Amino acid sequence: MTAVVRTSRPVAAHKARPGPARPVRRRVGGLLMAAPALLLFGLFGLVPLVGVLVLSLTHWDGLGSLSWAGLANWGSVLADDATWQALWLTLKVMVVSWLVQTPLALALGVFQAPRGRLRALFAVLWFLPLLLSAVAIGLTWQALLDPSFGIGATPGLHWLAQPLLGSPELALYTVIFVIAWQFVPFHALLYQAGLRQIPVSLYEAAAIDGAGPATRFLHITLPQLKYTFVTSSTLMLVGSLTYFDLIYVLSGGTGGPGTATRVLPLAMYITGFQAHDMGRASAIATLLVVFGLGLSLLTTRLSGFTRMDSQQEGM
Amino acid sequence: MREFQVIGNSGILALPTTRRAAVGAIALAAALSLTACGTSGPGGSSANSSKGLTMWALTDQTILKDSVDAYNKDHPDEKITLRLFANDDYKQKLRVAFGANQAPDIFFSWGGGALDDYVKAGKVDTLTDAQVNLLRFTPSVLKSATFDGKVYGVPANGLAPVVLYYNKKVLKGAGVEPPKTYDELLAAVKKLKGDGVTPISLAANSKWPTLMYLEYLLDREGGSKVFDGIASGDAAAWKDPAVTKANQKLQDLAKAGAFGDNASSVSYDQGASTALLYTGKAGMELMGTWEYANLVKAAPDFVKNDLGYVAFPSVSGGTGDPKSIVGNPSNFLSLNSSSKDKSAALTYLKKYVLNDEQVDAYLAAGSVPPVNKLESKLAAVKSADDKKWLTFVYELVQNSPNFQLSWDQALPSDQADPLLTNVDKSFLREIKPEEFGTNMSEAAQ
Numbered sequence: 001m002t003a004v005v006r007t008s009r010p011v012a013a014h015k016a017r018p019g020p021a022r023p024v025r026r027r028v029g030g031l032l033m034a035a036p037a038l039l040l041f042g043l044f045g046l047v048p049l050v051g052v053l054v055l056s057l058t059h060w061d062g063l064g065s066l067s068w069a070g071l072a073n074w075g076s077v078l079a080d081d082a083t084w085q086a087l088w089l090t091l092k093v094m095v096v097s098w099l100v101q102t103p104l105a106l107a108l109g110v111f112q113a114p115r116g117r118l119r120a121l122f123a124v125l126w127f128l129p130l131l132l133s134a135v136a137i138g139l140t141w142q143a144l145l146d147p148s149f150g151i152g153a154t155p156g157l158h159w160l161a162q163p164l165l166g167s168p169e170l171a172l173y174t175v176i177f178v179i180a181w182q183f184v185p186f187h188a189l190l191y192q193a194g195l196r197q198i199p200v201s202l203y204e205a206a207a208i209d210g211a212g213p214a215t216r217f218l219h220i221t222l223p224q225l226k227y228t229f230v231t232s233s234t235l236m237l238v239g240s241l242t243y244f245d246l247i248y249v250l251s252g253g254t255g256g257p258g259t260a261t262r263v264l265p266l267a268m269y270i271t272g273f274q275a276h277d278m279g280r281a282s283a284i285a286t287l288l289v290v291f292g293l294g295l296s297l298l299t300t301r302l303s304g305f306t307r308m309d310s311q312q313e314g315m
Numbered sequence: 316m317r318e319f320q321v322i323g324n325s326g327i328l329a330l331p332t333t334r335r336a337a338v339g340a341i342a343l344a345a346a347l348s349l350t351a352c353g354t355s356g357p358g359g360s361s362a363n364s365s366k367g368l369t370m371w372a373l374t375d376q377t378i379l380k381d382s383v384d385a386y387n388k389d390h391p392d393e394k395i396t397l398r399l400f401a402n403d404d405y406k407q408k409l410r411v412a413f414g415a416n417q418a419p420d421i422f423f424s425w426g427g428g429a430l431d432d433y434v435k436a437g438k439v440d441t442l443t444d445a446q447v448n449l450l451r452f453t454p455s456v457l458k459s460a461t462f463d464g465k466v467y468g469v470p471a472n473g474l475a476p477v478v479l480y481y482n483k484k485v486l487k488g489a490g491v492e493p494p495k496t497y498d499e500l501l502a503a504v505k506k507l508k509g510d511g512v513t514p515i516s517l518a519a520n521s522k523w524p525t526l527m528y529l530e531y532l533l534d535r536e537g538g539s540k541v542f543d544g545i546a547s548g549d550a551a552a553w554k555d556p557a558v559t560k561a562n563q564k565l566q567d568l569a570k571a572g573a574f575g576d577n578a579s580s581v582s583y584d585q586g587a588s589t590a591l592l593y594t595g596k597a598g599m600e601l602m603g604t605w606e607y608a609n610l611v612k613a614a615p616d617f618v619k620n621d622l623g624y625v626a627f628p629s630v631s632g633g634t635g636d637p638k639s640i641v642g643n644p645s646n647f648l649s650l651n652s653s654s655k656d657k658s659a660a661l662t663y664l665k666k667y668v669l670n671d672e673q674v675d676a677y678l679a680a681g682s683v684p685p686v687n688k689l690e691s692k693l694a695a696v697k698s699a700d701d702k703k704w705l706t707f708v709y710e711l712v713q714n715s716p717n718f719q720l721s722w723d724q725a726l727p728s729d730q731a732d733p734l735l736t737n738v739d740k741s742f743l744r745e746i747k748p749e750e751f752g753t754n755m756s757e758a759a760q
Contacts, residue, residue, distance in 0.1 A: 061729075062414045063436040139585075146587050147577035148596060166520055166579025168743060252520045254732075257579045258740045273407045275729040276432075 109191025138249025194228030426459030468647030473682030513575035516597035518583035562748035733758035
């Protein structure tokens with residue numbers, strides 16, 4: 001169905017495009033409009049990025065003067081098992097978070113999308129975690145998960161009285177759970193919005209053709225949500241590269257127990273601001289940028305995000 | 316025909332792939348640098364911007380705040396602006412402020428390696444007896460702020476050695492006496508466990524409470540000279556057999572179930588380890604003397620009826636002096652060498668820090684300030700509980716041949732994180748006792 005829809009697109013698109021005389025003026029106008037954003041990007045994006053790259057080639061303890069280090073920081077960061085472990089944990093958080101959050105967000109979105117008072121009430125309740133800061137969420141969950149005084153102390157819930165944040169095997173999954181608790185509502189909102197954009201006529205037509213609810217979900221809802229899915233997945237994947245605050249708070253600022261939750265951003269922070277080794281921390285930061293770049297390239301290529309065509313041509 | 320919209324179907328996402336990826340990466344880098352800047356917000360408290368002084372300390376230092384208020388009352392022309400910070404990120408804030416030449420005139424620290432970093436970078440002024448009247452302070456305490464024979468900070472609050480607290484009721488219930496030796500401690504652990512309570516409450520999630528065990532065990536096993544060697548920068552000193560023995564003893568305690576099943580989930584800042592002790596869910600807790608004030612605040616009846624405390628047990632066969640103590644001798648106030656009004660700062664440090672009124676205020680709060688000749692003041696304390704406690708702490712410090720500053724404060728800051736991580740791994744038995752020393756000597760090189 002999507003294939004059929006897509007072939008019809010170029011015609012409509014060409015029609016909508018302006019005549020040959022206008023592009024130059026439009027481009028100048030466009031640049032002007034983008035100028036403030038570009039300026040901010042340059043100032044707060046590009047300049048720090050170059051700064052971090054330069055810092056990664058120096059020794060600096062944050063106090064004294066810089067000294068040139070060449071590739072020494074890079075050598076030690078890349079040869080350090082801790083870096084690769086942190087990267088592995090980051091990937092784990094990324095993939096497991098995506099696996100956990102996507103079905104939940106989709107299910108909640110599907111539930112919320114039809115209008116109705118009860119659904120609206122639920123939607124408001126689910127929305128609450130989004131209004132809280134990550135630090136508040138971290139501290140709350142830390143208290144809730146305390147085996148002696150948290151939820152595990154409630155009669156009937158003693159099976160929860162486990163070192164959920166303290167066991168090296170469980171801690172990472174506990175963290176992933178709390179991250180999901182925080183972000184699933186947001187992605188549910190994306191899916192809800194996506195669902196509400198699907199024209200009712202598609203469902204009506206399918207119903208006339210004799211399609212049941214399951215068929216309609218599989219053949220109309222899911223394909224129509226493709227780009228919502230891509231958007232939500234990209235946000236989840238790239239976002240999980242930089243999860244920091246929640247993990248920092250939940251692990252008491254250490255990425256513990258041991259190094260069981262020390263993801264790459266946390267390793268960067270600890271190296272830079274607790275061990276005061278800015279050179280190595282910058283090398284780790286650059287690694288993160290490289291992975292972010294690769295990831296964003298990969299998701300956009302694989303998902304066909306660049307060819308984000310309307311799925312409703314001809315409607 | 317309605318237009319199909321996906322969130323983000325315009326703007327950045329409409330750029331060609333490579334450019335979008337680049338922009339995404341830049342946004343990411345910006346996010347990273349924001350993460351980094353997050354802790355650097357001293358927020359326009361430049362030391363030298365206006366007349367008067369700035370001073371940074373921790374939020375819980377109310378007695379310090381009172382002394383600043385007293386100073387400001389007497390010196391309306393050269394007031395001190397005091398900024399108070401939460402414990403966790405204070406060190407990072409201070410570091411970044413010094414790096415950016417935005418540091419306060421007077422700053423609060425733990426002495427040790429972190430202060431030494433500033434001294435080495437030429438950021439801190441030496442303080443002499445003539446300037447700030449150093450002779451009034453306990454000498455073993457001043458040691459933590461003394462580098463190359465020169466003093467760089469004055470003690471600013473109470474002595475904080477680490478002691479073993481216990482719940483009298485719980486110990487009695489299990490038929491256990493407060494342990495005087497490590498073997499008695501192990502035996503007590505087994506009995507308490509059999510009685511169905513957590514023998515020792517430990518906030519292992521915060522890591523530094525676990526370190527306290529290792530500090531004491533090493534001191535008892537090998538004496539204070541082992542860590543003196545480590546602190547002097549000798550990486551090989553970490554491989555001393557006493558380090559392995561201390562780790563072995565820590566792991567033996569953990570193996571015997573001393574800390575229960577949940578210690579690694581307990582975070583000190585949440586107050587859970589304190590609560591375990593006063594609610595009778597745990598028998599003992601090893602903690603700094605600040606815990607007394609926490610207990611008085613949270614459970615005054617418990618302090619009156621059931622709180623007991625002893626020095627850390629001795630270790631048979633160890634060469635260390637069982638009278639030695641570890642902990643935080645005190646916190647210190649130091650003078651920024653680029654301060655523009657040093658004479659005013661020195662006036663504050665000399666006449667207002669730990670003066671008579673402040674000493675009384677600390678004693679009233681259950682804390683022993685590190686000044687000499689306190690006996691008469693101690694005798695005058697009215698509350699019997701407080702008097703017993705204050706005398707215990709005072710004598711513990713007076714009789715100790717060595718007062719070792721907490722390792723995470725004593726070592727250079729680049730070793731603090733590997734130290735805490737390896738302590739945690741040793742506690743979790745993820746590494747063997749002998750691996751601790753090997754890992755640390757690698758980190759120290």
